[in-house]
Amino acid sequence: MSAVSQDTAVNTGRITRAFIYLLLLLFALFYLLPLYVMVVNSLKPLSEVTGGNMMALPQTWTLEAWKSAWSTAQIGVSPTGLEPYFLNSILMVVPAVALSTVIGALNGYVLTKWRFRFDTIVFGLMLFSCFIPFQIVLIPMAMVLGKLGLAGTVPGLVLVHVVYGIGFTTLYYRNYYATFPTELVRAAQIDGAGFFRIFWRILLPISGPITVVSVIWQFTNIWNDFLFGVSFGGTSQPMTAALNNLVQSSTGVKEYNVHFAGAIIAALPTLFVYIVAGRYFVRGLMAGSVKG
Amino acid sequence: MASSAEADFRTRIQDWLPKIVLAPSFAVTLLFVYGFILFTVFLSFTGSKMLPNYTLVGWENYSKLWALENWHIAIVNIGIFASLYIVICTVLGLMLAIFLDQKIRGEGVLRPIYLYPMALSFIVTGTAWKWFLDPGIGLEHVMHLWGWESFSFTWIKDNNMAIYTIVLAAVWQTSGFVMAMFLAGLRGIDNEILKAAQIDGASSFQLYRRIVIPMLRPAFLSSFVILSHLAIKSYDLVIALTGGGPGRATEMPATFMYSYTFTRNQMGIGAASAVIMLMTIAAIMVPYLYAELKEKQ
Numbered sequence: 403m404s405a406v407s408q409d410t411a412v413n414t415g416r417i418t419r420a421f422i423y424l425l426l427l428l429f430a431l432f433y434l435l436p437l438y439v440m441v442v443n444s445l446k447p448l449s450e451v452t453g454g455n456m457m458a459l460p461q462t463w464t465l466e467a468w469k470s471a472w473s474t475a476q477i478g479v480s481p482t483g484l485e486p487y488f489l490n491s492i493l494m495v496v497p498a499v500a501l502s503t504v505i506g507a508l509n510g511y512v513l514t515k516w517r518f519r520f521d522t523i524v525f526g527l528m529l530f531s532c533f534i535p536f537q538i539v540l541i542p543m544a545m546v547l548g549k550l551g552l553a554g555t556v557p558g559l560v561l562v563h564v565v566y567g568i569g570f571t572t573l574y575y576r577n578y579y580a581t582f583p584t585e586l587v588r589a590a591q592i593d594g595a596g597f598f599r600i601f602w603r604i605l606l607p608i609s610g611p612i613t614v615v616s617v618i619w620q621f622t623n624i625w626n627d628f629l630f631g632v633s634f635g636g637t638s639q640p641m642t643a644a645l646n647n648l649v650q651s652s653t654g655v656k657e658y659n660v661h662f663a664g665a666i667i668a669a670l671p672t673l674f675v676y677i678v679a680g681r682y683f684v685r686g687l688m689a690g691s692v693k694g
Numbered sequence: 695m696a697s698s699a700e701a702d703f704r705t706r707i708q709d710w711l712p713k714i715v716l717a718p719s720f721a722v723t724l725l726f727v728y729g730f731i732l733f734t735v736f737l738s739f740t741g742s743k744m745l746p747n748y749t750l751v752g753w754e755n756y757s758k759l760w761a762l763e764n765w766h767i768a769i770v771n772i773g774i775f776a777s778l779y780i781v782i783c784t785v786l787g788l789m790l791a792i793f794l795d796q797k798i799r800g801e802g803v804l805r806p807i808y809l810y811p812m813a814l815s816f817i818v819t820g821t822a823w824k825w826f827l828d829p830g831i832g833l834e835h836v837m838h839l840w841g842w843e844s845f846s847f848t849w850i851k852d853n854n855m856a857i858y859t860i861v862l863a864a865v866w867q868t869s870g871f872v873m874a875m876f877l878a879g880l881r882g883i884d885n886e887i888l889k890a891a892q893i894d895g896a897s898s899f900q901l902y903r904r905i906v907i908p909m910l911r912p913a914f915l916s917s918f919v920i921l922s923h924l925a926i927k928s929y930d931l932v933i934a935l936t937g938g939g940p941g942r943a944t945e946m947p948a949t950f951m952y953s954y955t956f957t958r959n960q961m962g963i964g965a966a967s968a969v970i971m972l973m974t975i976a977a978i979m980v981p982y983l984y985a986e987l988k989e990k991q
Contacts, residue, residue: 422793429790430807433870436822437810443825455839456825456832508715516712524720526987531727533979535927537951537968539730541737541961545746546726565726568719597711626815628930633956642817646934649821658825665821669814676813680806683813684874 444468444663451658467659471648471667475660478647484664487644491625493556494640498563499620505564506571506616507609511601513572514579515587525576532569536629539566547634554636562634563624570623571616574686578612579605611682618679619686622672641668731972734965742961755966765967767942768950771857775946776925778861783921784914786865787872792902794873795880805877808870816867820934823863824850853943856936860928860944863935868924872917879913880906919982926975947971 443451444467446460454461473483513525543562544553552558582605590600631640639647645668649661676683741751759765790808794801811819826832827850837845849855883906891905929948936944938953947967955964 512712542730
């Protein structure tokens with residue numbers, strides 16, 4: 403994140419400034435508090451969580467809760483830990499992100515450089531699909547996945563995420579390619595370059611930044627999705643559904659420390675992406691929302 | 695002749711190629727989005743229970759839906775949740791953005807801290823807040839240990855207050871994002887206008903109230919659209935934080951739809967509730983997207 407701060411015309415007094423700093427710091431604490439609670443308590447033995455103070459640092463530091471969350475905790479009916487579900491999520495996210503991004507790039511290219519009649523309507527229909535409440539497609543999707551034999555499988559989840567992801571990726575690439583001069587494409591066309599050649603040689607080389615945005619957006623969304631995972635995951639549930647199972651299980655002792663460790667494990671991939679590429683993450687959020 | 699016919703064929707392919715490339719996505723959207731919407735609308739007029747059933751029953755599901763106590767709870771809850779969530783996020787986001795815009799030292803550290811919750815899944819957020827708000831081990835317990843024996847914070851267990859814990863966790867997750875949108879808007883305002891107003895003797899407060907905030911109208915509009923859309927769709931957070939409970943106290947349209955369709959075997963009613971959710975979102979999104987697309991042309 404770049405810290406470019408512009409000159410503001412507003413002059414503020416000393417006391418006002420102290421107040422502003424105080425408030426900003428208090429809110430920083432508010433945002434950090436749950437993360438602190440999760441990390442600290444995931445490193446304690448259970449007795450210290452239930453008998454001790456949630457805000458206190460561990461007296462005995464231990465990775466037991468992490469080990470348990472990863473490999474032995476009871477998820478649903480079997481004590482497998484989160485590991486297999488983490489793998490499900492990876493197996494789901496990688497192809498879904500790759501496919502939806504490639505398709506989005508090609509769509510954006512067609513919609514900006516090879517315009518045709520009614521292309522705005524086509525785009526409008528695809529754009530609206532980003533914003534539907536997915537409850538409206540749950541029932542028919544479940545039926546179609548059942549018919550295709552993909553219910554409860556990772557490929558089924560990949561299909562769902564690609565289908566409902568291409569609206570956003572198309573939007574990103576369309577808005578990005580719209581700023582690229584169409585004259586260059588026409589000139590290449592006159593020189594005899596074909597559709598794919600122009601894409602490969604002219605558009606693709608400049609697509610780096612938007613591809614990062616699109617990949618991060620899709621990765622975060624698909625990794626964090628719960629509704630599709632829990633509805634269509636079956637025996638191949640993703641991480642979010644497994645974490646929910648772990649936390650909500652009503653049998654036995656509530657192992658809070660294991661829950662916290664599991665939550666952090668579920669959050670790590672997206673947090674990691676946010677830390678290394680926060681700027682692009684923010685850009686994606688903005689592009690996907692502020693301007694259509 | 696043959697070669698010219700071949701060349702002709704090649705140009706024709708080139709002409710069609712863009713449409714051929716776009717066609718699968720468009721077909722998929724038509725089928726999986728619009729076809730599915732129509733199908734769900736159709737189901738909402740059928741007597742489907744556990745499995746789809748194609749006998750039409752007219753408006754029966756809708757009249758049953760609006761007579762259900764659970765749906766009433768869900769509607770009241772989404773009203774409370776959406777309005778508080780939107781207002782608090784907007785006010786908080788605007789305030790933080792204005793404060794961060796005062797040449798704050800350490801802005802580069804603060805901004806990512808405000809925004810990181812947006813990278814988390816609602817399930818993670820829900821888990822963290824669920825135990826933090828749990829009276830037995832969370833905040834209340836901590837206050838007791840710190841010597842504030844009479845401190846009581848049992849909202850998450852309280853039928854009347856549980857909905858506010860969902861507001862709290864949702865605000866925690868998205869207010870930083872609203873802040874980022876307003877900050878981008880603030881950074882886009884021409885400083886000359888502000889300087890001119892100040893020379894004319896406007897106080898900082900007047901400056902913001904009369905000039906800056908009105909200029910942020912687009913950011914207000916986008917954040918309203920995004921927040922209302924997130925609010926209506928909210929499913930994960932409710933499931934993770936309260937599971938719709940205690941009792942049915944935090945039932946929302948999204949949780950209602952899921953339980954009626956998949957666990958209570960009332961698919962017709964579930965479909966009807968999904969249709970109402972779609973209509974509500976469409977009423978907000980369609981004019982917005984239409985205006986955006988129109989503006990671009």
